[in-house]
Every structure is written in structure tokens, then in C-alpha cells.
Amino acid sequence: MAEAYSVFFVSPFTHPLSIHSAHRRKAFSSSWAIDFIVLPSSSITTKVHMLCAAISSNTPSPGPSTSGKRLYKLNPEVSPHRAVSAVRLLRIEQGKAFADLLSDKGRKAMKNEMDYVERTLGFRTRDLEDRDVRLVTDIVGGAVRWKRYLDHLIMCLCNEETTFRNMEPLLLQILRIGFYEILKLGMPPYAVVDENVRLAKVSLRAGAGNLVNGVMRKLVLVKEQDSLPLPNVEGDERAQARALATINSHPVWMVRRWIKLLGQEEAVELMNWNNTDPTFSLRVSQRKGYTRADLVVKLNDMKVPHELSVWMDDFVHVQAGMQAIIHAGLLKQGLCSVLDESAGLVVSVVDPQPGETIIDCCAAPGGKALYMASKLKSQGTIWAVDINKGRLRVLKEASRLQNLDDIINTIHADIRLFPVNYPMKADKVLLDAPCSGLGVLSKKADLRWNRRLEDLMELKELQDELLDAAASLVKPGGVLVYSTCSIDPAENEARIEAFLLRHPEFDVDPVHRFLPPGFVTARGFYKSNPVRHSMDGSFAARLIRSKVCFA
């Protein structure tokens, strides 16, 4: 069993070596601070305790001490990425964290992660290095995406179904991590088993370690024999959907819906896309006098693998290395921003022109508002409205960073009440509506598990209300663009057809002249397909308000 380590504070008046000499072989100096030493708990003899007590009355007890230093329990035998991943997965399951990119966050966030480890597991590990952060990002994102698949295998390999059903949450996370590392990351199986057994033992108890050992060794065996217990895709439509949902780790309702809408082959391709590691696009901030060629030079210097967007002149597609981009400060300096190409194409549909007034009805955190503002070339105004104050603050800060704050005005409001309080009309109105996000499941690992079929129905009502409000802000002859990051027709085409019935003063303006042909539907709407276009799934309809007054 792994040994727990304790960190002892050494009085500034006593040299740590005096404790080293008291316990010569097993003690080593803490890497955090020169006034701490680390000792295996089992070797903390009375002699050491006495020595510690003698050298300083400041020796801290667990928790904050009067000297401001704390007694940490360090476990250097548990790998930091594994402890952090287990605790983060636990917090995601409890609804206390998102499975977002950990590598986006700075050092402070990493320290927070270790604080959670200490609070949850009762010890800290050594600090996370960059490599560990990347591993945590991969493991947390992957274990969340593959949850249904992993749980199915864990359940099959437990002796009793009840063992799985009654499994304590932390133990389940440890098994998910181990299964994911072996099955999807291809890590050396026996090393993974050993490490996960150790984590279960030190964070729970010996019996938990034995269970992890038994279940994971069975996994290694069935994997070697190429006989993973996965369901066959057979039976009626519901049974097939259930099997595909397990194999591809998605909720059954989504699979059934996609098979109905797209057919089985395309539904499986879509699930494969959702399960791949997300890639990102960067938009160059031309307002800062920066060109795509400048950005490419920087990315080459940083050895970040990238490709020029084939669809838009100011976009670069990045396969990996977001951490390096963030650390280099490119986003903070406002030289570029993260924006998926599919969102950029929505702005192409709006086609902002210098001198125009544009209302962005659901603007925060501002990806599209900022891009639209940069296209106005210092002439025109964007009214960026959003109901969420915090997200609006992010938009405001980004507009300042990108020198666009002379164009963008932020307004905190519910767009449904906005026309009453701000009786204005604009040349163009963009409604980027709240939606299910079914087009961005590769980027948002946990979203699939938080969505229900009923959400689509509830969102429809909100989308209709927002559309009615947005329509009243369009001047005669002006343009209304409705967009979502969903691939579901109920939130897209169906909303527009229902809107046109309620608003005969609007007509569809087909988007052919703004987009490459592969993105335009027969009805003249914009639609990106994750599998076909290797970007998020988005939708937009461009509608023109008649110049004639309707009664």
C-alpha cells in the first residue's frame, strides 16, 4: 500500500538538516518551501515528533496555523494527474464543475485543483506540471465523453451488478479513469492498474484497492483477448439505438433522434466526431493592425501545429497547443480570439457593412459581436444586448482588448423587454439564440449528459419569443439573422417556418452570395455539418423585412 507522507514545518530558528539527520534515510526537503520537510507517515517516530515539538512552538496542526503555514499531507506516490482527474470528475458529477479545457487555466487554477484534492482525498500530490495538465484535460474530457461506454464495461466486469450500482462515487471515478487510460489512451495496462489500485487504497481503503485490482485485471485480460463485452447492434429500432448509444457513449434519446433524422450511418459518424478531441480556430484581430500572416509567424515560432482556414481569410485552425497560445499571451493581448469557423460563417451571413447599426440580441460572451465590429472598419455601431451580466462583462473586456470599444455598446437587458425600453430600429439584427448546443458536443464534453429531449421543446418557446422581440427591432428593408449552434431542425428550420407564418412582413433572403456552396441548404439557409466540414454544427437564416408597412 502507498505510504502517506506528512510535511512538517521547521522553525526558522532550526535548520531542516537537523530533522534530516534525525531521520536520515526517509526524509526529503519539500519542493514548495525551504522551511518544510517531508516524511513518510510510518516513519514519524516519537523521536521526530518530539524533535518537531521541541524545535518550535509554531509547529502547525492540520489547518491554518498562527504562523500562516499549514501542515500538508503529501503523497508523492500518487501521480498528480490521476488525483486531480478523480476529484474533478467527482465534482463534475456533483454539478460543481464543468468538463472544460483545464489547460486554458493558469497556475492559480491548478493550485485550486490541488486544494480540492487535499479537501477531498486528505492529501496533496506533487504540483502539476504542464504535461500533467494536458493529461488531466485529456482524461477528464475523455472519461466524461465515454461515460456510458466505460460504465457499461465496468458493470460487466464487476462480479455482481449491485457492486456497480452501489459503488461509491470516488471509486467509480478511479475505475473510469483507469478504463479510459487503457482503452482510449493506450497507456501501458499494468502500470495503469498499479497506479489506480494505489490511488483507491490511499484515498479510500485497502478493500477498494482490491476491487480496482480485480476489475481492472479482468479488463486487461478481455482487451488482450479482443473480447470486450459490448452489445450487438440488433433487434428493433429501440434496441439498436440502445446498443449504439452504449458503443458510442451518447444518450439513447439523441441516438434515436439522429437515426430518424440522418440515418444510422450518419448518426454514427456524428457520434464519432463528438467523441474526438476538439480542435480550435483563432480569428485574427485586424483592428489591432495584425494580419493572419503575423499570427502564422507567431504560431510557427511556438511550434503550434495549425492550418489556414479554407473558408475565411482571417481564421487559422489549430489542432493542438492551445496552452502554448494562452501562455504566450496572444489572447490576453487581444491579437487574436478563439472563434469556431462555424460561428465566423454566421457573421458572413449577417455581412456587416461600414456605417451600419447592428443589434446583437444575445451577444455575450461576444465572439460574433467582436467579429462583426471588426468588419465595420471604425464606422457604425453594435448594440450588444444580453441578459447575463457576467458574460456581458467578458464581452466588454474583450472589446477593450481588441480596440473595438468605440463600436460596441453593451446593454444588460432581457431582449423580450428591450423593444419597450429602447424603441430603436437597426439596419441588421442578429439573434444568436440560446439553444441545446447539439452542434458543439465535441467541445463541450459533458453537455450530452445534461440535455434532455424535453429541453428542445422548452427551448422552442423561448426561441419563438426572442425571435418576435428581435423582429420588432428591424427597420423596414432591414435584415434579421437567426442563428444557433444546434444541428436539430426543431430549433432551426422549424423555428423559421413558424416565424414566417407569424410575420408575413419577413421573407427568406437566401445566403448563397455570402457563403461557399457546401454550406447552403435548398431553402437558402446556412448549415455547417461537423462531419462534412470539420467544424461545429451551426445554423443561420437571413430574413429581410419588407419596406411596405403591414397592418
Ligand SMILES: C[S@@+](CC[C@H](N)C(=O)[O-])C[C@H]1O[C@@H](n2cnc3c(N)ncnc32)[C@H](O)[C@@H]1O
Ligand atoms: C448562444 S449564447 C450567445 C453567444 C454569443 N452570440 C457569442 O457569439 O458569443 C446565448 C446568449 O443568450 C443570452 N440570453 C438568453 N436569454 C436571453 C434574453 N431573454 N435576453 C437576452 N439575452 C438572453 C444568454 O445569456 C447567452 O449569453
